[in-house]
Amino acid sequence: xxxxxxxxxxxxxxxxxxxxxxxxxxxxxxxxxxxxxxxxxxxxxxxxxxxxxxxxxxxxxxxxxxxxxxxxxxxxxxxxxxxxxxxxxxxxxxxxxxxxxxxxxxxxxxxxxxxxxxxxxxxxxxxxxxxxxxxxxxxxxxxxxxxxxxxxxxxxxxxxxxxxxxxxxxxxxxxxxxxxxxxxxxxxxxxxxxxxxxxxxxxxxxxxxxxxxxxxxxxxxxxxxxxxxxxxxxxxxxxxxxxxxxxxxxxxxxxxxxxxxxxxxxxxxxxxxxxxxxxxxxxxxxxxxxxxxxxxxxxxxxxxxxxxxxxxxxxxxxxxxxxxxxxxxxxxxxxxxxxxxxxxxxxxxxxxxxxxxxxxxxxxxxxxxxxxx
Amino acid sequence: xxxxxxxxxxxxxxxxxxxxxxxxxxxxxxxxxxxxxxxxxxxxxxxxxxxxxxxxxxxxxxxxxxxxxxxxxxxxxxxxxxxxxxxxxxxxxxxxxxxxxxxxxxxxxxxxxxxxxxxxxxxxxxxxxxxxxxxxxxxxxxxxxxxxxxxxxxxxxxxxxxxxxxxxxxxxxxxxxxxxxxxxxxxxxxxxxxxxxxxxxxxxxxxxxxxxxxxxxxxxxxxxxxxxxxxxxxxxxxxxxxxxxxxxxxxxxxxxxxxxxxxxxxxxxxxxxxxxxxxxxxxxxxxxxxxxxxxxxxxxxxxxxxxxxxxx
Numbered sequence: 001x002x003x004x005x006x007x008x009x010x011x012x013x014x015x016x017x018x019x020x021x022x023x024x025x026x027x028x029x030x031x032x033x034x035x036x037x038x039x040x041x042x043x044x045x046x047x048x049x050x051x052x053x054x055x056x057x058x059x060x061x062x063x064x065x066x067x068x069x070x071x072x073x074x075x076x077x078x079x080x081x082x083x084x085x086x087x088x089x090x091x092x093x094x095x096x097x098x099x100x101x102x103x104x105x106x107x108x109x110x111x112x113x114x115x116x117x118x119x120x121x122x123x124x125x126x127x128x129x130x131x132x133x134x135x136x137x138x139x140x141x142x143x144x145x146x147x148x149x150x151x152x153x154x155x156x157x158x159x160x161x162x163x164x165x166x167x168x169x170x171x172x173x174x175x176x177x178x179x180x181x182x183x184x185x186x187x188x189x190x191x192x193x194x195x196x197x198x199x200x201x202x203x204x205x206x207x208x209x210x211x212x213x214x215x216x217x218x219x220x221x222x223x224x225x226x227x228x229x230x231x232x233x234x235x236x237x238x239x240x241x242x243x244x245x246x247x248x249x250x251x252x253x254x255x256x257x258x259x260x261x262x263x264x265x266x267x268x269x270x271x272x273x274x275x276x277x278x279x280x281x282x283x284x285x286x287x288x289x290x291x292x293x294x295x296x297x298x299x300x301x302x303x304x305x306x307x308x309x310x311x312x313x314x315x316x317x318x319x320x321x322x323x324x325x326x327x328x329x330x331x332x333x334x335x336x337x338x339x340x341x342x343x344x345x346x347x348x349x350x351x352x353x354x355x356x357x358x359x360x361x362x363x364x365x366x367x368x369x370x371x372x373x
Numbered sequence: 374x375x376x377x378x379x380x381x382x383x384x385x386x387x388x389x390x391x392x393x394x395x396x397x398x399x400x401x402x403x404x405x406x407x408x409x410x411x412x413x414x415x416x417x418x419x420x421x422x423x424x425x426x427x428x429x430x431x432x433x434x435x436x437x438x439x440x441x442x443x444x445x446x447x448x449x450x451x452x453x454x455x456x457x458x459x460x461x462x463x464x465x466x467x468x469x470x471x472x473x474x475x476x477x478x479x480x481x482x483x484x485x486x487x488x489x490x491x492x493x494x495x496x497x498x499x500x501x502x503x504x505x506x507x508x509x510x511x512x513x514x515x516x517x518x519x520x521x522x523x524x525x526x527x528x529x530x531x532x533x534x535x536x537x538x539x540x541x542x543x544x545x546x547x548x549x550x551x552x553x554x555x556x557x558x559x560x561x562x563x564x565x566x567x568x569x570x571x572x573x574x575x576x577x578x579x580x581x582x583x584x585x586x587x588x589x590x591x592x593x594x595x596x597x598x599x600x601x602x603x604x605x606x607x608x609x610x611x612x613x614x615x616x617x618x619x620x621x622x623x624x625x626x627x628x629x630x631x632x633x634x635x636x637x638x639x640x641x642x643x644x645x646x647x648x649x650x651x652x653x654x655x656x657x658x659x660x661x662x663x664x665x666x667x668x669x670x671x672x673x674x675x676x677x678x679x680x681x682x683x684x685x
Contacts, residue, residue: 208463209465
């Protein structure tokens with residue numbers, strides 16, 4: 001039989017204990033609010049104004065009208081005209097989502113009624129980011145060029161007087177696995193590295209072993225490094241497992257240098273460990289450390305471009321995203337794995353990670369106390 | 374300025390946490406090779422003082438040296454020469470006894486590590502338990518393991534914070550025999566305790582109340598300094614009499630020891646006067662007695678707070 005009195009006694013005790021730990025309560029209440037506003041306003045599955053490099057063939061009136069029409073669809077924002085090589089580089093580095101190449105004799109071929117082709121190359125490593133834009137270009141009004149066309153060709157066209165050839169680069173079959181695998185490497189590492197380190201140090205404090213450790217001749221940096229290195233090893237084991245399964249089961253290609261990928265991910269692991277260590281210097285118990293971990297991981301997953309297209313977010317959310325290690329790790333892994341990025345291509349994603357390690361690591365070391373004060 | 378014969382030489386130490394002053398103006402000198410008992414009620418500042426002495430806490434005020442090393446500036450160096458045994462078991466419960474000792478030996482960079490560990494296991498009678506997880510040891514064995522880990526690097530000063538709390542009498546006795554053995558070899562020991570028999574085994578006693586040093590000296594000196602008079606009442610009527618005596622003027626402490634009652638106060642005449650009503654009763658015998666160390670401490674405890682009753 002349930003005794004209401006005993007149940008109420010237990011209930012009362014739990015509320016008393018809850019009140020003793022205001023930090024945990026504050027986190028529990030603040031977290032959903034922050035997240036609601038953050039993600040409610042930030043997430044948008046229909047990204048617009050995607051950066052598109054224009055490789056111009058003839059600078060004709062047709063071309064201007066075409067790009068104008070595409071820009072008006074609000075899915076494309078043109079940059080250029082620039083050279084072919086530049087455009088390829090921008091696409092590879094992720095600075096542009098598309099390259100639109102107009103052939104050199106575009107106007108002449110149209111005038112002759114030869115239906116020339118324009119080439120739209122899309123960075124298809126994240127299929128969800130380009131879907132709507134591609135739909136917009138295929139649905140483009142066949143009469144778009146009518147105003148500029150000679151009278152002979154204007155008569156009721158059923159097709160536009162040109163073709164759009166779409167090339168999904170690096171992921172021609174539009175496989176979601178290509179996006180999910182790099183994302184998972186990042187999220188799994190974030191989760192295990194941040195939470196495990198935060199808990200490892202908080203546990204020493206909670207069990208009282210920290211007092212002993214502090215009384216012995218060991219320096220904070222030595223404690224920190226000694227705690228972190230085993231988890232770096234664990235992190236690499238996780239990476240290896242995911243990469244092998246990705247290649248064998250999901251057929252995800254490995255187009256760049258494996259060494260570069262492992263080095264870059266090493267930086268990413270260090271970034272996450274420094275976050276975990278910083279949390280452990282702030283958290284008063286393991287529960288708080290865990291909450292802080294979740295507080296960090298959720299925005300990482302949602303604002304990094306893993307689950308929702310990065311370019312769909314408003315500027316302020318992109319700024320937050322740029323500060324998260326996962327954002328850069330994601331670009332790094334997609335770049336190296338799928339696009340075959342070289343060190344030069346990857347550098348823009350490497351230095352933010354290094355900076356992050358430096359700043360957060362410094363905060364963690366500053367907060368770590370050598371005494372019990 | 375440092376007297377080389379002093380293992381601990383600190384002056385005017387003070388520490389506060391927020392608004393709470395935990396240690397106030399504490400001056401303490403302990404000569405090399407002595408066992409110094411640290412006594413006082415819970416919360417009187419014993420642990421905080423010990424933590425300041427080994428560099429775990431930075432004093433807000435005051436200065437001094439341990440083993441000739443400045444407690445503020447040389448904290449790191451001090452750690453290599455001091456052994457500190459925490460009140461709560463603070464080694465790794467998920468490591469075995471041998472693994473814990475090895476970890477400590479590595480941290481202190483002890484030469485001939487394996488031999489040092491084996492010798493220590495042997496000395497502490499831990500050989501059979503070397504491969505047992507520390508978390509599965511009983512209280513007495515945990516305490517032994519902790520002591521082994523604290524003296525593995527052969528410290529010159531040993532700080533023990535209530536090392537025998539929850540340990541059975543036989544293990545306690547063996548523990549103290551060990552402490553005396555090491556002190557004879559020149560180790561200085563500062564040990565906090567609540568047990569009177571342990572206090573009596575110290576060369577010198579320091580009593581703290583409310584963060585201040587109240588008395589110090591040998592057990593005899595401390596008893597003499599207290600200037601209290603104690604009567605011992607025995608017989609069937611004492612339990613009921615205790616209630617009457619507790620509120621009587623002049624009586625500062627009433628403590629039951631089994632069938633006997635110890636009644637103490639600083640004013641001898643006032644205590645004698647308060648006891649007069651009992652003198653004629655045939656179920657109670659009252660006689661004056663030499664105050665024991667315990668009487669003195671109960672008296673000090675009572676004097677530092679409100680009047681208290683203690684059962685021993």
